[in-house]
Amino acid sequence: MHFGILQEQHCRVNQVVGAWGVGREFRCKEFAKARIRSSMAPPMVTDVGLPSAGRVLSIQSHTVHGYVGNKAAVFPLQILGFDVDPVNSVQFSNHTGYKTVKGQVLDGEQLWALIEGLEANGLLHYTHLLTGYIGSVSFLETVLRVVEKLRSVNPNLIYVCDPVMGDDGKFYVTPELVPVYREKVVPVSTMLTPNHFEAEQLTGRRIETEAEALQACVDLHVAGPSKVVITSLSINNMLTVIGSHVQSKGEAPKQFRIVLPKLHSYFTGTGDLMTALLMGWSHKFPDDLDKAAELAVNSLQAVLKNTIADYGEAGALPEPKAKQLELRLIQSVNEIQSPEIKFVTEKL
Template sequence: MNATSSTGRALTIQSHVVSGYVGNKCAVFPLQLHGFDVDPILSVQFSNHTGYGSWKGEVMTGDQLWSLVEGLETNGLLKGYTHLLTGYIGSASMLRTVARLVRKLRQHNPDLVYVCDPVLGDNGKMYVPAPLVGIYRDEIVPLATLVVPNQFEAELLTGSPIASEDDAIAACAALHAMGPPNVVLTSVDLDEKRCEQRFKITVPRIPSYFTGTGDLCAALLLAWSDKLPGQLGRAAERAVASLQGVLRKTAQAQAEAEAAGKTGIGCRELRLVQSVEELTRPTVTEEVQWLE
């Protein structure tokens, strides 16, 4: 399926880096390719992502976010949003302001689609203060149309470890019980192999380390679920195909750089601009497996 024009307008609130690809740098371009008008708000603005040895920049506060909201509302610009996407939010005040914003946007558009990437951490390491877990669980996740945690984030939100496919299904059920009608675990590493519409997509592991993959995945899920309403499994299939295509192209570029004697974190930045075909016309090789 090719990407087609959307009539949607998306507000996306997450991190921004001057150099590299994480947060809004991973979200805005793919959404625009899929026909969305995209308005980004930068929860942080850093020189580069924090995987580098150092970084500089600024962090937005909840009051600063609300000031932007008031400016948009004064000029009648809050009325047109069809979608909201949130990613990295680093403080309690900012996160609670996001909850206020969701409610305000739904006053203008009760059908607003809110895609929540609850960025808490990954691989056993938290990126944000611990109190944000409870705020996400009690105040943010219940407002979401689609929530897209990784395995570690789902474990934090539900309070239960995920070590098997049954655990993953139970975690999805627990997240559904919090309010969101749609849940996608964006990465789960399980030892065993073995709607409500429950599905999984098994993908090959690419032997490299990437940043921004969760941010890109959330944006792609928003785009494809808009094109395939009521078909979350098929939308996830295409989002995963796009993501895998970008990662393969990035890994290839990294290998070529290393062969030329170039090393460093910059060689692992996602090759988004070079992946227009993968983002808009992905080749699906890993299909949805429906679960009972």
Template sequence: MEECRVLSIQSHVVRGYVGNKSATFPLQVLGFEVDSINSVQFSNHTGYAHWKGQVLTAEELNVLYEGIKLNNVNHYDYVLTGYSRDVSFLEKVVDIVQELKKANPSLVYVCDPVMGDHGAMYVPEDLLPVYRDKVVPTADILTPNQFEAELLTGRKISTEKDAIEVMDLLHAMGPETVVLTSTDLPSKSGDQFLVALGSQRIVRADGTNGRQRIRMEMPKVDAVFVGTGDLFAALLLAWTHHHPNDLKAACEKTLSAMHHVIKRTMTYAHEMAGPTKRPSPAQLELRMVQSKADIENPTVVLEATVL
């Protein structure tokens, strides 16, 4: 594959896997050059009892970007962004993406619009209009969870039909590809499964526009993982690159690789914690390096249904 370069603007932790630490290794293993801007530098993720560190300001982000630009090495094939909790920082990200798209009109912007989950926002509420009015229209691939998709469209999702309508509303806002990474929709396989849905705008052989829509079911895991959303967005970037017009194949490889990583992490965490104790945040850090082979060439264990 010809050299493909990703600018990833996400958080960084010294210990563990979240943000850029979750995204960079898998992308490199899959053959991408990754340039990282660390939106925060923390000792570890905030699920631990203690954490320390620094937050990058919008101005500091701009300084780093200016340095890249002055050397004329600001040519990117992809931009990847995740968690942000500052309005001016997020607006600066949009400015940078728009400028990079002018330089390379075929650039693909993959955005995980991280705002909250299960009905609660964990970023300031003034980020919502920025995501809705500026970020989403600039994005090409969007990976919200159900709650984030509902926030962005102002529509509730209670049925699969609702979910499809919400994905269509998101397409209308800009993105070619939308994946609802997790929903509360009932699984056909029983309570132990989570449902994800995806939709991709396609041009049919006869030149008309259509959609490829898929549904996937993933086994639920009784543990709190951090960094899985960041891993998902990075893997989806990679596999949509390898399967540009086949959302089914891209999602099957993405979710199967994640399944392997999570399974290995769970096994390790329970071994470390012992049979009677719940694993600690440190024991539940993703087993990323140990999963290199699964990331590189995932055995497809989760199949998608075309809707």
């Protein structure tokens, strides 16, 4: 009935203004018909054959320029069929590899206010939660509250956690985050995607061999997540992705590796993109982490190839500036949606 009232008001305006001449009478008749239809059952929504893969709440960093954090994750997830609601843990002009960075940092209270607003409108129906860069203990503690709140609405919520803490032996967050991740976040995660350095921090063990990486995955499974992917293990001048999946409680994990050549260029946002791709492909292959990781890795490698091609060969960039190697996501839509498989999974 509300629809009919609005249309009737619109019709009256047309009669007073008279700007559409003869068309005025036609529109009023159409509005009258619409009012009658509005009292009947609403029309069926057309099925365009594009069902959503799910709805993701993505809590990560954001940059105005470039592709890191949410800027690296939202677009690929949308391409893979997800509705994505981003929350920006920080909003910076650009990533921190540039000379100057300006922007704002969201605190825990502000994050919770956003969650309260969503809840007040009945909008907390999420299938997935994705978290990336988080800069403070208080914010991470609030994320734990968010996990609890979302699971009170959907007990089957999938929580994919990229425990962004550092790389190459160095922290770029406060080390006080480590015990919070280890003791509180890991146990409630569904999938965990640490890099080499982060896996060492979470397990408290040095990882220098493939066997040690596989054992680290087992340790993390015991703590909570059924899926673990160590996204960058450097061994013998090659880059190795290590994956592990416990499909049933009490069973040994299914483990695998993907070996890649190292690219002699520096990129930002690759970990954020990799985690988003793992989430996307894992939804399509929930019981086959091997396949999901293979697709994610090949998509990522294709994006990096396109990025390098945009600036010339890597060898022509002996000391590439940060701004030179921003990921070329928009130019890689086809590779994200349907990657060519060049690097294959090896089951262990």
